[in-house]
Amino acid sequence: MKASWEKLEKNEGVLTVEVDESQVAEALDQAFKKVAQKTNVPGFRKGKVPRQVFEARFGVESLYQDALDIILPVAYTDAIQETKIDPIDRPEIDIQQFEKNQPLKFTAKVQVKPEVTLGEYKGLEIPEKEFSVTEEAVEQELKTNQDRHAELIVVEEGATEKGDTVIIDFEGFVDDEPFEGGKAENYSLELGSGSFIPGFEEQVEGMSKDDEKDVEVTFPEQYQAENLAGKPAVFKVKLHEIKRKKLPELDDEFAKDVSEYETLAEYKEDIKKRLQEAKDKEEDQYRESTVVEKATEVSQVEIPQVMIDTETNHMIEDFQNRLKMQGMTLEMYYQFSGQDEAALKEQMKNDAEKRVNQSLVLEAITTNENIGVTEEELNEELEKLASMYQKTAEELKSIFTANGNIESLKQDIANRKSIQLLLENSVNVPAVEEVAEKAEETVEE
Template structure:
């Protein structure tokens, strides 16, 4: 097989391929074995028609498209490897010649991974703020723990407040006509959560157990159900029950319940260490983000929209997986938020483009600095994953290999090493210096 690659503009080029006539013949044989099973020829059972009779009746040309479908994917993959290109989108294939006894010739217009021209990526200034934990932050964490361990207590005599959970019946209608999904019984709703249509929860605040009320709201113009978008709806609401959070006391007993410590003082000291560790990790992640952004801004690269769209799809899939882990899914989220899938994709587009750009720049830096994932580092990653998922490293390796994700694991380890390299070769400056520099720049401009 012969394959040549010619760049025609930016990230676009033409892959020209010629395949031997022998492989064409083999593909025609496979196509015949597939087609003959369905061929109806008088005097022969399906699958038993001799090849010469089949070709005499239907013509050898009837096998061409199936043969192309069989041959094209494998020779395209071989041509990509032979020419050492990295396609990022489906090719536009133009078959120039395909016939029995002749070579198979085709051209494919291919969008490839763009070239990156690196700018400065060493010695980049990264502002660093001191990492410390205040007493206020410890108290805020304790308050969050209180909320998490609070009990819902039924309130009989008081009206509903924000933060309360109300158990309600509701029956919605537009112009007196009920609509799908607008009715429920004994539904638990946390007031102030923003779960329902804007304006609904606010009108339930102040109601008491046993109260009835007609709640009038207007669906958002961007609501996912077009027949309801922008329309006014009336919900007949009945309050069955009001539940309010009862917070536990912050004392030694609380510390025993939520930790391994016997006193609140001991627990607070441990909490301080945990918060400090968390803030140090967050600080490092922030510095990594800054140095990657700066290296990316200093580079030149034109990103194909196909790569951005592909990354958007990955982000939507990851978002759906996170929702499912929380007992929700993408369809429910879109319904509650009044958005369409197109709205969500548009919101993700800017971040997707930034991710693609950053990854391309990091890949190029890794090449320039000969940064690669070692076998030891990949094995450590597999061991960590095995521990997290309660599987053996070999099982994790086999799963990734079956999904075609083993190479991605290598790439992820290499990218993390590259980010570490950038951080190690950056210049830390106090965060105050950044603000001072900004003020000096403003003053100089004014003068």
């Protein structure tokens, strides 16, 4: 096989391929075996018609399309590997020649990954940011845990307050007409949770047991039910029961009940430790995202629309999978959010472009720095993934290889090594706010 690549403009070019006649003959043989199984010829059992008889009756040309379907994918893949190009979209193939006892000649118009002009990616500045855990944060986490273990006590007298859980009946009316989904009995609602239409919960505050009240609200303009969006409504509400949280005392007994520790002091120290671990991860993510963004800012690349569209589709697939884990479908999300597929794609477009841009820059740095991935590093990554997917590393490797994703996995590893290189060569600088404060102090002096 012969293959050559000619770049035309930007990231487009033409792949010219010639496949020798022996491979054409083999593809025609396979096509004949496939077609003969479904062909009826008088005097012969199905699948037993001789090749000469078949061609005399139907013509060898009747095999050409099936033979092309067999030979083109292999020839195109081999040509890509031979010319070392990296296509990003399906090719536009034009058959120049295909006949029995002749070479196959075709061209493929291909879009490839765009070239990246790297800027100075060493010495990038990362503004300093505080990631230490304050005592206020520890106390807030402790209060959250206290609230989580609170006991609900029925309140017989007095008015409702924010934070109370109330049992209510309600029925909603728009233009004095009840509407679908606007009625419930013995509904449990936590006041202040924000789970109802804005203004509803606030008006229930101050009611007492057995009180009845008309609650007037206006549906949001972007409400999921279009027939109600932006319309004023009246809910007739009856309050049956009030439950109020009784918080446990924050003492050593509380620590014993909710943790493995004997004292409140030990429990608070553990909270601080866990919060700091989360902050450390947050700091790592901040430094990595900042240095990649800055490396992207100083580089130049013209991103083809097809790459943005492909990444957008991947993001929607990921979003759909997350919805499934929550027991929802994409169609349900569209109904609840009032969006459609076009709106969701538009919402994700900028992030998709940013991801593609950063990925291209990291790949360019990987190439520029000759960053490779050893077999040991690949196996370590497979071992990590194996524990997540409950498979052996060898099983995962076979799956990745069969799906053609092993190179993508290697690229992910290489990109992480490139990020590490950027971090090792970065410079910490004071945050903009700190610089401004110091400038103000200098002016005042």
